[in-house]
Amino acid sequence: MTIFIHDQFSKDYLEALLAPSGKVESPKRVSGEIRLIDVYFTPDSQQKANLQSLGLLGQFAQYPAILEPYRNAATADEIGDCLLKQLEVKAFLRRKANRGKSNKKNKNKKADKKLKSSEIPKVWILTPTASKRKLSYFGASARKGWPKGVYFLAPGLRAAIVAIHQLPKIPETLWLRVLGRGKVQERAIDELQALPDNNPYKEVGLELLYNLRNNLAAEKKTNETDRELIMRLKPLYQQEKEQIQQQSRQEGRQEGRQEERRTTIENLLRVRFGSVDNELQSIVETLLPLSPEEFTPLLIQLSQLPREELLVRFGRQS
Known part of the structure; x- marks a missing residue:
């Protein structure tokens, strides 16, 4: 089913964006029944600057985070499962902290039970849409300082529902809107393509979207939304294909020029010195990467300078 393709894309996408800034576990197994967290992220304090480029997603990842992306609107049961995963992780971290303190023979029982709130991951439930009724059901509400579309549950739950379709269409939300559906996702793809080439992400x-398109296209049964996405990503596929072909042609031409240059140098040295031994070969390797402007005048020197001087200037010193 295509839903699994989208799920894998979301996990790979979030992992690729967050990996430069900390530790990503995808999936992560939690204790109790077999439950798998889609993406568990622990930031590296020395790499947090990378997160600024990810806008709102980077804000989510400033502290340990559980990211649960959904292709379809998350149901009440699915949201409940996310909360359960977070509580199980919290319990695991508390037991781990207590074991560590017990090993140090800490007799303060109260201190053993304390776990810093910043160490407990917050779960971010990324859903393409979320109705008012569902938000109300979980007591989720907007919070000052956060954009529309981000709804926090009670503080003790350390959880938030992110309604991607409500996020403002600004650069800071781009990396989350790519995980949306329909027009929301299509617009985000347009914005992603329009980013400057020096953007680190x-x-x-684009590469992951390119792979998503190929995986969806290989499916025999797709729904209308997926077919529209395939069509939207088709130019991206063609562009990627053209770039690969162009790069291949450029590499071919470059290799051809290198071979021509190598033949020219070796023939010239062979005419002058009868053969090209290992010492003279070092001259060849030194001159190969030079630009045409640098290479042409040096050919004259190859035809005039004595062997020892050539080796001093182009061979032995390299």
Whole structure:
């Protein structure tokens, strides 16, 4: 089913964006019944600057985070499962902290039970849409300082529902809107393509979308939304294909020029010195990478300078 393709894309996408800034576990197994967290992220304090480029997603990842992306609107049961995963992780971290303190023979029982709130991951439930009724059911509400579309549950739950379709269409929300549906996702793809080439995350984002398109296209049964997405990503596929072909042609031409240059140098040395031994070969390797402007005048020197001087200037010193 295509839903699994989208799920895998979401996990790979979030992992690729967050990996430069900390530890990503996808999936992560939690204790109790077999439950798998889609993406568990622990930031690296020395790499937090990378998160600024990810806008709102980077804000989510400033502290340990559980990210649960959904292709279809998350149901009440699915949201409940996310909360249960977070509580199980919290219990695991508390037991781990207590074991560590017990090993140090800490007799303060109260201190053993304390776990810093910043160490407990917050769960971010990423859903393409969320109705008012569902938000009300979980007591989720907007919070000052956060954009529309981000709804927090009670503080003790350390959880938030992110309604991607409600996020403002600004650069800071781009990396989350790519995980939306329909027009929301299509617009985000347009914005992603329009990013400058020096953006550190543009290439990886486009590459993963390119793979998503190929995986969806290989499916025999797709729904209308997926077919529209395939069509939207088709130019991206063609662009990627053309770039690969162009790069291949450029590499071919470059290799051809290198071979021509190598033949020219070796023939010239062979005419002058009878053969090209290992010492003279070092001259060849030194001159190969030079630009045409640098290479042409040096050919004259190859035809005039004595062997020892050539080796001093182009061979032995390299």
